[in-house]
């Protein structure tokens with residue numbers, strides 16, 4: 283049977299639009315790649331190594347984007363660097379702040395593609411939801427991003443750039459090991475991170491690097507819709523927490539909601555979770571479960587969820603997510619009573635199943651909504667909106 287949508291990763295190769303700025307953006311390069319770029323620009327081996335170390339510290343510990351502010355580098359060297367290199371950030375199209383404190387950014391790559399990131403603050407911590415692709419190949423039916431074609435993978439610089447931009451906005455430089463608002467990262471924005479594996483891995487290695495941003499792997503979660511063949515590699519090479527967009531417990535319903543299920547079925551997926559390196563009771567696998575009225579929210583579904591998790595002996599918790607509909611969405615959200623009942627059954631089965639409070643509804647914080655809304659606005663409307671929002675932010 284033909285499967286609707288694009289199931290396999292088919293990144294559309296698009297040449298980067300040449301910018302007038304010929305300088306090399308070093309954000310997102312590994313230390314070795316920065317050193318190589320400096321060597322190529324004419325520094326000798328010893329100088330290149332030292333400069334790469336200084337630049338790394340300045341970029342990722344101090345948050346510097348201006349070479350002139352890098353006081354540990356001699357002045358003539360700063361000018362030399364500024365002529366040849368830059369430290370970029372994604373371009374901000376719109377920044378919105380919800381009444382509940384959730385912040386959402388519509389960002390643009392240098393070659394003109396929009397993508398999103400969201401920051402969700404809590405009392406003593408905050409989580410940044412980071413995108414890995416522009417659009418997505420997987421047409422999950424409850425997800426607005428799933429209605430958009432994949433344009434391209436984000437580069438390591440564009441992925442780590444989201445973290446940098448959020449910390450700029452939160453005023454969280456220099457890096458502190460504790461007590462910061464941006465305390466957690468979830469790779470749960472636009473795109474399927476395991477279909478952009480190398481770039482996500484390289485970006486997260488920078489985020490975890492102790493000489494820079496220094497976020498512990500325990501505070502980072504990678505969310506997949508179930509790209510089974512890549513899961514073990516993700517555990518071995520990245521080693522962060524795993525979240526799985528499960529959303530249904532029968533083949534029929536999951537085939538509809540998460541079409542990737544037709545390729546990698548539920549049992550295969552749960553076996554891959556059981557084999558995920560490093561998962562244990564202290565580092566449980568999170569199963570995301572969006573609550574859709576009369577679709578996946580019955581008592582039987584809840585009992586089957588418990589049975590499956592127990593069958594595979596998974597150290598697991600379940601996040602129940604009330605569906606955040608958009609205009610024309612094919613589903614409705616389950617009632618509060620239904621969500622509570624579902625949660626109770628899973629809890630009674632011995633598995634934690636908290637209900638996630640919807641955040642940022644007034645700013646369309648669900649994945650893909652801002653990009654889609656922006657595409658319906660004219661350039662002038664967008665500029666005006668951006669000005670208003672920034673003015674409101676002070």
Ligand code: SF4
Pocket residue numbers: 418419420421422425426427428429471472473474507527649
């Ligand atoms: S839920 Fe994730 S994987 Fe599925 S369509 Fe949306 S962005 Fe893609």
